[in-house]
């Protein structure tokens with residue numbers, strides 16, 4: 001699922017640089033997420049970085065963009081294949097279990 005930013009955003013600018021997919025940018029009034037670039041951080045991190053950092057918790061799931069983990073992984077590979085491969089390799093090397101990008105059963 002892609003995420004979205006609600007009008008509760010206070011434009012603190014914390015999330016934009018944390019996004020591995022450059023999916024976040026300033027909109028007309030507050031920050032926004034490009035659903036075609038948001039992978040919920042699958043392929044890069046275990047948790048959505050923007051959600052972890054947002055001080056006002058204004059980044060829910062976009063109900064219009066329900067996607068499976070496999071679809072999100074395919075999107076991540078399409079956007080940044082080398083970065084995803086590197087993230088998977090780092091996770092495997094650390095022995096910390098399946099990377100966020102691993103093909104886990106869909107929820």
Ligand code: SF4
Pocket residue numbers: 003018019020021022023024033037038039040041042048049050051
């Ligand atoms: S969930 Fe990850 S990929 Fe999606 S907008 Fe937030 S930081 Fe970017």
Ligand code: SF4
Pocket residue numbers: 005008009010011012013014015016031050053054055056057058059
């Ligand atoms: S971290 Fe939250 S409040 Fe700050 S710009 Fe991003 S969405 Fe807005």
